[in-house]
Amino acid sequence: MRNAIPVLTVVAVLFALWYGAAVMLNAPWAYDKAKRADVTLGFSELVADTWSQDKPKLPAPHQVAVEIWNTTGEMAMGGRAFSKRSLIYHAWVTFSSTMLGFALGTGLGIALAVGIVYNRTMDMSVMPWVIASQTIPILAIAPMIIVVLNAIGISGLLPKAMISMYLSFFPVVVGMVKGLRSPGPMQLDQMRTWNASSAQTFWKLRLPSSMPYLFTSLKIAMAASLVGAIVGELPTGAVAGLGARLLSGSYYGQTIQIWSALIMAATLAAVLVGLIGLMQRITLKRMGMAE
Amino acid sequence: MMWIIAGLAAWAFGWWLNHVLSQWPRSRFTQLAVPVIFGLTLIVMWECVVRGFDIPTVLLPAPTQIAARFAASTGILWQDFVQTAIKGALTGYVLGCGAAVLLAIAIDRSTFLKRGLLPVGNFVAALPIVGTAPILVMWFGFDWQSKAAVVVVMVFFPMLVNTVQGLQDTDSMQRDLMRTYGASYWQTLFKLRLPAAMPFIFNGLKIATTLALIGAIVAEFFGSPIKGMGFRISTSVGQLSMDLVWAEIVVAALAGSGFYGGVALIEKAMTFWHPSQRGRA
Numbered sequence: 001m002r003n004a005i006p007v008l009t010v011v012a013v014l015f016a017l018w019y020g021a022a023v024m025l026n027a028p029w030a031y032d033k034a035k036r037a038d039v040t041l042g043f044s045e046l047v048a049d050t051w052s053q054d055k056p057k058l059p060a061p062h063q064v065a066v067e068i069w070n071t072t073g074e075m076a077m078g079g080r081a082f083s084k085r086s087l088i089y090h091a092w093v094t095f096s097s098t099m100l101g102f103a104l105g106t107g108l109g110i111a112l113a114v115g116i117v118y119n120r121t122m123d124m125s126v127m128p129w130v131i132a133s134q135t136i137p138i139l140a141i142a143p144m145i146i147v148v149l150n151a152i153g154i155s156g157l158l159p160k161a162m163i164s165m166y167l168s169f170f171p172v173v174v175g176m177v178k179g180l181r182s183p184g185p186m187q188l189d190q191m192r193t194w195n196a197s198s199a200q201t202f203w204k205l206r207l208p209s210s211m212p213y214l215f216t217s218l219k220i221a222m223a224a225s226l227v228g229a230i231v232g233e234l235p236t237g238a239v240a241g242l243g244a245r246l247l248s249g250s251y252y253g254q255t256i257q258i259w260s261a262l263i264m265a266a267t268l269a270a271v272l273v274g275l276i277g278l279m280q281r282i283t284l285k286r287m288g289m290a291e
Numbered sequence: 292m293m294w295i296i297a298g299l300a301a302w303a304f305g306w307w308l309n310h311v312l313s314q315w316p317r318s319r320f321t322q323l324a325v326p327v328i329f330g331l332t333l334i335v336m337w338e339c340v341v342r343g344f345d346i347p348t349v350l351l352p353a354p355t356q357i358a359a360r361f362a363a364s365t366g367i368l369w370q371d372f373v374q375t376a377i378k379g380a381l382t383g384y385v386l387g388c389g390a391a392v393l394l395a396i397a398i399d400r401s402t403f404l405k406r407g408l409l410p411v412g413n414f415v416a417a418l419p420i421v422g423t424a425p426i427l428v429m430w431f432g433f434d435w436q437s438k439a440a441v442v443v444v445m446v447f448f449p450m451l452v453n454t455v456q457g458l459q460d461t462d463s464m465q466r467d468l469m470r471t472y473g474a475s476y477w478q479t480l481f482k483l484r485l486p487a488a489m490p491f492i493f494n495g496l497k498i499a500t501t502l503a504l505i506g507a508i509v510a511e512f513f514g515s516p517i518k519g520m521g522f523r524i525s526t527s528v529g530q531l532s533m534d535l536v537w538a539e540i541v542v543a544a545l546a547g548s549g550f551y552g553g554v555a556l557i558e559k560a561m562t563f564w565h566p567s568q569r570g571r572a
Contacts, residue, residue, distance in 0.1 A: 003406050003407070003410060005407075006403050006404070006405075006406040006407030006408075007406070007407050007410050007411060008407075009403075009407050010404075010407035010408055010411050011411065014411075025430075057429070057430065058426075120313045120314070121306070121309050121310045121313045121325075123313075124309070124312075124313045124321070124322070124325040124326070125309050125313070125325045125326055125328070125329035126329065127326075128326035129326060129329065129330065132548060134501060141524075141540055144524065144528050144533070144536050144540075147528050148350050148351065148533075151349065151350055152350065223418075223419075226419050227419045227421060230419050230421065230422060231421060231509055234509070234512050234513075242422075243422075246422055246424075246425050247425070247513070249425060250425030250426075250428065250429065250513050250514075253429070255426065255429070258425050258426055259426070261422070262422045262423065262426075265418070265419045265422055266418045266419070269418050269419060270414065270418075
């Protein structure tokens with residue numbers, strides 16, 4: 001709580017900067033309009049104009065807020081929450097492919113981690129490639145994956161989810177390998193004195209002690225998975241999803257629409273990562289591992 | 292059929308070789324050989340599967356086709372590499388990381404700013420920042436300047452958070468020692484705190500290399516001059532010339548790993564004293 005005041009100050013400064021930048025960036029267009037209408041702009045008129053243009057270079061925060069409200073809350077109240085013009089619908093499309101990719105990526109990541117911990121050959125041959133795989137800018141392949149999968153008849157959620165999966169499995173592998181190896185020699189010896197089988201050691205010692213590592217990686221994986229889903233929507237000329245909103249906004253110069261999609265994506269990321277944080281706190285508390 | 296059997300045989304042979312090698316004591320040789328054999332096995336399998344099942348080139352070209360295309364169009368590939376990786380990604384990377392380190396040193400003097408900026412920075416680092424690409428392309432035009440701007444925004448926050456954390460990584464004993472020497476703020480900064488922060492700074496720099504290439508390529512999807520890796524990939528997908536797309540991906544992979552490897556080498560040279568580096572030698 002003692003961080004609240006500094007954080008709020010920083011956020012307030014950011015908003016002030018945003019409004020200031022909106023004036024600066026939009027001023028040329030405002031002057032241009034005024035010149036054509038043969039009026040001279042006073043300072044207050046200039047500010048009022050720059051904060052209320054239709055297609056500003058940088059929309060002011062309240063314009064974005066109004067646009068978000070118009071495409072979410074108001075449409076929901078009108079009973080059209082899932083109409084194609086509603087941002088809730090687009091966020092839902094992105095959310096579903098994020099979740100599918102996240103689930104696939106987490107599953108793959110845990111499976112690989114178990115293999116790496118228990119098999120020396122896999123450890124030595126796969127682990128370097130897992131790391132190398134992330135130095136490749138995979139998002140570059142996104143359009144191709146989608147086109148190829150489309151060509152063999154897979155379309156819709158799965159291609160986008162594949163990209164999310166590729167981005168999200170890496171943190172899980174790295175975190176889980178660390179976590180599964182975290183029990184010390186003392187604890188492993190203790191399991192051996194109890195004559196535990198290797199399956200028992202896994203379920204009763206290794207898996208529980210990897211939980212803190214797992215949740216930390218899940219947070220990173222979730223953020224990465226959302227990025228994957230949004231980028232996966234870009235190159236396909238997708239008609240739905242936050243990425244598609246970004247793209248159509250950039251085609252038609254609808255800056256307010258871009259910014260509202262961006263804020264929506266940020267909110268989605270914050271909510272999803274926050275949810276995992278909450279799960280982490282509850283789980284670790286019940287396991288008696290909370291700090 | 293022959294190809295599929297050959298593929299399976301290659302897989303079995305590669306795995307067996309790796310199994311044998313991994314039982315040897317760990318040395319430089321085995322740590323290099325095992326992953327290389329694994330990679331080669333995968334490529335051979337790929338070739339065999341493509342030929343064995345007669346997969347059309349439009350879906351998945353064989354590695355040999357990609358290699359042929361790569362050799363045939365080095366001119367285009369080099370031009371795209373310069374446009375995207377050097378002009379876009381590298382410029383943005385240097386600017387973004389430099390600015391983040393300078394800002395981190397600046398806010399490090401104020402506890403208030405640190406407490407305010409760190410949570411915000413951590414939050415922003417988790418956001419899908421690539422989404423700002425269309426806006427920045429609108430502001431800075433289609434050429435590489437807008438790509439560099441996207442890269443700056445993408446690398447800035449992870450770098451800031453890492454540097455601030457690194458600057459805090461000295462304990463009070465060490466700082467007290469500097470004070471007994473009568474060291475000024477700048478002396479303490481350059482002789483104690485920046486060197487101590489190096490492992491964190493390099494961690495940030497390594498994360499940023501991947502982000503930089505991704506940012507530069509994705510920004511090209513929103514508009515670019517008629518060269519650049521992202522541009523080439525999206526137009527070649529449209530023309531269904533998949534071998535060129537794959538050649539471009541090979542370039543991206545080489546650039547990405549080269550970039551990362553370069554930073555890792557510098558890290559090794561500069562933080563040789565740190566336990567995480569000494570343990571591996």
